[in-house]
Amino acid sequence: MKLFCLAYCSTATKPLNLAEVRRLASNASQKNTAINITGCLVYSNNQFFQILEGSQENINSLYLKISKDPAHTNLKILCYNQIEIRMFRNWGMGLIETNKTKEILKVHFEKKFSPEELSPSQTIHFAKDIQKLFCP
Numbered sequence: 001m002k003l004f005c006l007a008y009c010s011t012a013t014k015p016l017n018l019a020e021v022r023r024l025a026s027n028a029s030q031k032n033t034a035i036n037i038t039g040c041l042v043y044s045n046n047q048f049f050q051i052l053e054g055s056q057e058n059i060n061s062l063y064l065k066i067s068k069d070p071a072h073t074n075l076k077i078l079c080y081n082q083i084e085i086r087m088f089r090n091w092g093m094g095l096i097e098t099n100k101t102k103e104i105l106k107v108h109f110e111k112k113f114s115p116e117e118l119s120p121s122q123t124i125h126f127a128k129d130i131q132k133l134f135c136p
C-alpha cells in the first residue's frame with residue numbers, strides 16, 4: 001500500500017482551551033487508529049497545524065470530512081506527498097501542546113505561530129523537528 005502525508009493548517013472559529021483541544025485530539029486519535037491513520041496536531045495562536053499519514057483514500061476522505069468541520073476555517077493544504085515511512089507511527093493523533101514546543105516554534109516562526117506561511121519544504125522540516133522531539 002502506498003503511504004501519503006498531508007499537512008494543512010487552519011484557523012479556529014472560536015478559541016479553544018487546552019481541555020477542548022485535548023478532547024478533539026483524543027477523539028480524532030481513536031477514529032484514526034481504526035482506519036490506520038497517524039499524525040500530529042499543533043494548536044497555538046488560534047491556528048491548527050495537522051499532519052495526516054495513511055492511504056491516499058483514507059487521507060482524502062478524512063480531509064474532506066475535517067474540512068467541513070465548523071470548528072475551523074481558512075484551511076490551507078501545505079504539502080501532500082507520497083512517503084516511504086510514517087513519521088508518527090505510534091500516534092493516531094498526537095497532540096503537541098504549545099508549552100512543550102516553544103523552542104521549535106521559535107526556530108520555525110519569527111514572531112507568532114503562523115503555519116500558513118510555511119512552504120512545502122519548510123512544512124516537512126517543521127514536521128521532522130516535531131517528530132525528532134516527540135516521536136523518535
Ligand SMILES: Cc1cc2nc3c(=O)[nH]c(=O)nc-3n(C[C@H](O)[C@H](O)[C@H](O)COP(=O)(O)O)c2cc1C
Binds near residue numbers: 028029
Ligand atoms: C482541527 C481539527 C482536526 C481534526 N482532526 C480529526 C482527525 O484527525 N480525525 C477525525 O476522525 N476527526 C478529526 N476532526 C473532527 C472531524 O472534523 C469530525 O468532527 C469528527 O470526525 C466527527 O465525525 P463523525 O460525525 O463522523 O463522528 C478534526 C477536527 C478539527 C477541527
